[in-house]
Amino acid sequence: MITKTIDDSTISFLVEEPDDLLTLRRIIKSGDRIVADTTRVIKQEKDFARPDRGERVRIRIALDVEKAALDSVFDRLRVHGTITESSSEEVSKGVHHSLLVKIDDSLNISKKKWLPIEQKLIKSQDESFGFVLVAVDRGDCGIGKLKGTHLQLLQNLYSGSGGKQYKTNFNIEPFFENMLKAMQTVLRENDVIVIFGPGETKKQFNNYIQKAPLAKKHKIEIVEGIDSGGEDGIYTFIKSKSMRQILGEGKLAKVAAILEEIMIKAYHKSKKFTMGFDETKKANQYGAIESLVFSEKIIQTRNESEVIEFLNEVEAKGVKVYALDSSTDIGMQVSGLGGMVSLLRFPIESAG
Incomplete structure (x- = not known):
């Protein structure tokens, strides 16, 4: 993800990969303001125009965020809110709108105050090459x-x-x-x-x-x-x-090494790992998590807001968190392990 700080309250984002959409989902909160391009159906007033048909036009809007949600896979992010500004006179302020954010889209996010975890998530998108x-x-x-x-x-x-x-x-x-x-x-x-x-x-x-x-x-x-x-x-x-x-230090290589270590610990019946959301959440209560990997399955099968809140809580403690989708065998492997796994610094009796 390419980012640029506009001022103390506003940061510009260019989405490059599915992982970026997940990062934005973890950053965007109710009360934020987003400026982005979107499409809106405008009713036609022309002669002979069908009254039930409109023209879909591209406009630039400012949206006061009410809620955000990922689609079933990490390739689209829906942001719901109220339009406060628009580049089209046909679109009134105060109208509810659903903004769809995809790969290659750009947007500006403004907040009254950027939290430390939000700033950390932005800085963590440092793998600028593929x-x-x-x-x-x-x-x-x-x-x-x-x-x-x-x-x-x-x-x-x-x-x-x-x-x-x-x-x-x-x-x-x-x-x-x-x-x-x-x-x-x-x-x-x-x-x-x-x-x-x-x-x-x-x-x-x-x-x-x-x-x-x-x-x-x-x-x-x-x-x-x-x-x-x-x-x-x-x-x-x-x-x-x-x-x-x-x-080397690429994300997928790091995740592969984490999964291999988890499999070794499982073979030796070690308790220094977790599988699934509940086990991992329990380990986090003790501050035991060293690194965490999750797949899109956990978003699909659990309450999304609960998962997002948990991921931010874990990362705020200094834990490195890695997201996977189903585009690789490694992502499907994590899905098969309950959608979330972690390595622990010390064993937890109820984990492993």
């Missing part, structure tokens, strides 16, 4: 963009090569050019390019893109040991030890 994953074989290629803990997959590309033809007179450069164009649709400043897959095709593609201008602007990593191309190769990489080595 990873463009390229799983290439001689026949196909999968491309994914990993930002934070969210994986976005592009449609598989196919080279059209056929067995022996590939080894003799098949020209693979047009395939590489299509791959390069697809990569550039998701490649952003400071992103790292990670190339893997069976055989030598990954090295050939690396040699090809070294001639492109992006080679001077982006770090490029070649990973061995991933024997699948296409979408399967992307998922294989996400679950591999190579992922943690390459991603």
Whole structure:
């Protein structure tokens, strides 16, 4: 998420990934004011216009917030409130409106006072780069963009090569050019390019893109040991030890390490972990939580306001909190464990 402080009361936000929407959900409170673009149906006064039809137009509004809620997955945030200002004379002040915030949207949030936990949540969005994953074989290629803990997959590309033809007179450069164009649709400043897959095709593609201008602007990593191309190769990489080595301090690598430690503790019947909301809430009462991971399932199955309040309470104590969606196997694994897990600094009898 890109943020810019406008003044003491107002901060501007640009939403880049689903995790940002969750952060905004944890920040936005009743009584805040939001300025953003939205759409509104305006009744037409033209001759022959149907009285039950209106024209949907884009306007800029200021909204006094009454409540906010995530959709069933972390890809949309609905903010309900009352319009106090509008760029259209057709929209009256005092009208109730539901503002839908999505990825790539921008908005300004004004508060009478920004709380320390809210400022901390904004500063925690410090992973300003992502990873463009390229799983290439001689026949196909999968491309994914990993930002934070969210994986976005592009449609598989196919080279059209056929067995022996590939080894003799098949020209693979047009395939590489299509791959390069697809990569550039998701490649952003400071992103790292990670190339893997069976055989030598990954090295050939690396040699090809070294001639492109992006080679001077982006770090490029070649990973061995991933024997699948296409979408399967992307998922294989996400679950591999190579992922943690390459991603280093990235959020997904940290979450994978937390889950592995929890599985080890579960195997050894340790009580220094929790699974599920109730166990984790109990551990928080003792100040025992070291790190916490949750998935979208916990938002879907529990009272959302209760979960949001709990997450803010935990993070206010200095605990690092990680959110996952179902775009990765790791996210689905956390969902299977009750939607929330945590590592503890010391054992709690009722936990583990």
